[in-house]
Amino acid sequence: LVNELIRKNRSYRRFDGSHKVSDSILFELVNNARLSSSAANLQPLRYMIVNSAEKAQAVYDTVKWAAYLPDWAGPKVDERPSSYIVILGDKSYPNYHYIDAGIAVQSILLSAVEKGLGGCIFASTDKAKLREELDIDVDLEVILVLAIGKPTDKVILTELPPEGDVKYWRDDSDIHYVPKRKLEDIIVATFSERNE
Numbered sequence: 394l395v396n397e398l399i400r401k402n403r404s405y406r407r408f409d410g411s412h413k414v415s416d417s418i419l420f421e422l423v424n425n426a427r428l429s430s431s432a433a434n435l436q437p438l439r440y441m442i443v444n445s446a447e448k449a450q451a452v453y454d455t456v457k458w459a460a461y462l463p464d465w466a467g468p469k470v471d472e473r474p475s476s477y478i479v480i481l482g483d484k485s486y487p488n489y490h491y492i493d494a495g496i497a498v499q500s501i502l503l504s505a506v507e508k509g510l511g512g513c514i515f516a517s518t519d520k521a522k523l524r525e526e527l528d529i530d531v532d533l534e535v536i537l538v539l540a541i542g543k544p545t546d547k548v549i550l551t552e553l554p555p556e557g558d559v560k561y562w563r564d565d566s567d568i569h570y571v572p573k574r575k576l577e578d579i580i581v582a583t584f585s586e587r588n589e
């Protein structure tokens with residue numbers, strides 16, 4: 394089951410614009426992030442749930458979609474996600490925020506995929522503009538923005554040869570391909586007595 398969720402959990406960048414994710418689902422997703430691991434159990438992450446058309450548009454205007462697809466202007470109005478979750482870090486804690494945020498975002502995405510939803514993580518966002526639009530407290534650092542919606546993108550994983558190009562790409566039918574390194578290319582050593 395986890396194998397399937399991980400394979401389905403792609404970065405989706407086109408959504409069914411008519412599908413509006415409910416507040417309660419977004420709260421449930423963040424609740425799963427809340428229960429995830431945290432370095433020294435400091436739990437420095439804070440969240441903003443963006444689920445109004447006006448604020449979703451404001452967040453949309455700050456994020457950068459698919460840097461490897463320079464000819465694509467991003468999802469059209471009717472392909473945009475209804476919702477965003479902004480992941481923030483309380484600056485008064487030491488620097489474990491980023492690892493915690495990675496774990497949290499994966500918990501959120503896997504939970505979303507299980508519900509037939511999906512998302513895209515954004516590190517590329519105009520943080521100054523986002524802070525202003527969402528009135529983010531100075532004590533909170535913007536770590537990631539996560540788009541959530543009902544995906545319509547078709548995404549296929551392909552094999553990446555050792556010297557191949559990591560860039561994702563789309564074919565003429567707009568199917569999105571994501572090259573992944575092979576297992577033998579990323580396990581650099583195995584110390585084992587059970588090589589059955």
Ligand SMILES: Cc1cc2nc3c(=O)[nH]c(=O)nc-3n(C[C@H](O)[C@H](O)[C@H](O)COP(=O)(O)O)c2cc1C
Pocket residue numbers: 402403404405457458459460513514515516517518548561571
């Ligand atoms: C930390 C992080 C930051 C990312 N930032 C962006 C971003 O700013 N814009 C974007 O379109 N995709 C972003 N992505 C999505 C990656 O491009 C995507 O994970 C990668 O192409 C592999 O595709 P996959 O998620 O379907 O495996 C980000 C992913 C991660 C993990």
